Amino acid sequence: MLELAILGFLKDGPTHGYDLRTKVAALTGHVRPVADGTLYPAIKRMAAAGWITRKDEPGAAAAPRRVLHLAEAGERELERRLRDPDPLDLSDENRWFTLLAFLRHLDDPAAQAEVLRRRLAFLEQPASFFYDGDRPMRAEEFGDPFRQGLLSIARATSRAELAWLRATVDSLDRAAAP
Amino acid sequence: MLELAILGFLKDGPTHGYDLRTKVAALTGHVRPVADGTLYPAIKRMAAAGWITRKDEPGAAAAPRRVLHLAEAGERELERRLRDPDPLDLSDENRWFTLLAFLRHLDDPAAQAEVLRRRLAFLEQPASFFYDGDRPMRAEEFGDPFRQGLLSIARATSRAELAWLRATVDSLDRAAAP
DNA sequence: CCGAGATACCTCGGATCCGATGTATTGAAC
DNA sequence: GTTCAATACATCGGATCCGAGGTATCTCGG
Structure with a gap:
């Protein structure tokens, strides 16, 4: 990092x-x-x-x-390192954000889109803390407000990034294949 | 951690x-x-x-x-460790989330609220990457879409957590002083 | 003119982490 | 009946990290 x-x-x-x-x-x-x-x-x-x-x-x-x-x-x-990032760079927020800060140094839009797609794949895969098998947990299932908050915060942040990722991948794809 | x-x-x-x-x-x-x-x-x-x-x-x-x-x-x-967390536990997401997952083990609502207040103080202090001195950066000031995204994601996630923190601190305060 | 603070770099020890590897048993599969 | 996977724990070397401390120069205030 x-x-x-x-x-x-x-x-x-x-x-x-x-x-x-x-x-x-x-x-x-x-x-x-x-x-x-x-x-x-x-x-x-x-x-x-x-x-x-x-x-x-x-x-x-x-x-x-x-x-x-x-x-x-x-x-x-x-x-x-930008084109084929370490798996940790895609899962750990700190690492991912630093990678994002320098992704402009890749000149190829297709390669940039590919990196975003990998992060997308990571975010879309269910985290075991928030899922009970395949079923997504409901916040109320946690007895204490702190784990409830943890769940809702994680969901909100994930939603925000997912929206940005999808939009940016689209526009990069359009730039790569005119 | x-x-x-x-x-x-x-x-x-x-x-x-x-x-x-x-x-x-x-x-x-x-x-x-x-x-x-x-x-x-x-x-x-x-x-x-x-x-x-x-x-x-x-x-x-x-x-x-x-x-x-x-x-x-x-x-x-x-x-x-819960009552008087290491500064890194308040700034690093990974550490903070694990702390949050176990904050239920503190029996005192006032102590729990105090911990949340410290995280609140951290989130409210301006991060130099997102501020130009005292002035908050505008996304367009970054030439590339990746740092623009980084900025907007960070703001969105911060907003979501801030809202939860403030609401939870309030309800803990009410529980501590009836 | 003298000391404080900023600039600028370096090293060391202790702690933690990871990946690889090792050992040994049980139970299911084939 | 034997191979395979899972259970369960442990160690080792190499890498990285941090905190503390060290060295030297320049500038500016008093």
């Missing part, structure tokens, strides 16, 4: 780690703050993998910046 | 690890599957902390079951 965000931000142009720290915080920090001890090792890791290159930029700021560029292998990695 | 689920399920009565595995999977497995290599070390860890006790139950099933009981220290730990 963090690596995807780094790749996605670098696709917009080179920056240094400290700026990435701010950008990542603005994207996901509200929900899950990112620590320096997570970010910088991730950068190091990704540089070792050949996805990004580091160039020292002296005199640009108080401390010497190490400007990060997206390498060709990094572009391929980003494309791969 | 896993530990909270284990404590919460054991509050309903003793069970063995394999049954917990199913229950946890039904609760959160749809979004984030739990691996045996996560569950059993967690049980071991929690037993070492004195939160749960293990008793062998021979002959009850194919393989010998180790029945888990919630110890008094475990009850206190559960109460503590």
Whole structure:
């Protein structure tokens, strides 16, 4: 999730780690703050993998910046992760939202629609907490108001996203096959 | 999050690890599957902390079951985690939903309302991805449909939960102060 | 001129997680 | 009668994460 965000931000142009720290915080920090001890090792890791290159930029700021560029292998990695996302990226909200934030980096509308279709398939499959076998649970079946609320919130959020997904898949399909 | 689920399920009565595995999977497995290599070390860890006790139950099933009981220290730990949740439990959806699923174990309506109020405070504070300073972003300001969708989905889900939270806080307050 | 705060990067230890693998028994299927 | 699946628990290595701490420079106020 963090690596995807780094790749996605670098696709917009080179920056240094400290700026990435701010950008990542603005994207996901509200929900899950990112620590320096997570970010910088991730950068190091990704540089070792050949996805990004580091160039020292002296005199640009108080401390010497190490400007990060997206390498060709990094572009391929980003494309791969967007085009054929990890199953967790489709089920976990945090991951899915970060993926959505960078899905614009896929240039092919058909590929974008395919990703949305997969998320659609995940949302449409019944979650065992909300279903009793095939039968959808009724909120009143939970004795306490908290699980009732959990159920109704999950349904409402799912409905909102489903509507958007279906509409967007349609318009992407129209864009792909004129 | 896993530990909270284990404590919460054991509050309903003793069970063995394999049954917990199913229950946890039904609760959160749809979004984030739990691996045996996560569950059993967690049980071991929690037993070492004195939160749960293990008793062998021979002959009850194919393989010998180790029945888990919630110890008094475990009850206190559960109460503590529900009454004064970790900040991450209030911001991360996955964690918050599991907490909500067990909030019924707090017997005090005032304490329950207080927890909901904290979640309310989190949801009401502006997320930097959706705000430009103090000004809420308009969806059209994002050039691509994906970040537009992200924004509208986040707003819709937030609205749905906020409405439920406010109504439930009200009714809990009425229950606490008659 | 001096200290506080922002910029900028890095490392370390401890904790948790996951995937893979292992062991052993029971019951149903073929 | 033997293979297969389910039950039930456990361990291990590798990866990631977080919090805490460390280093160094620049700028601005007092």
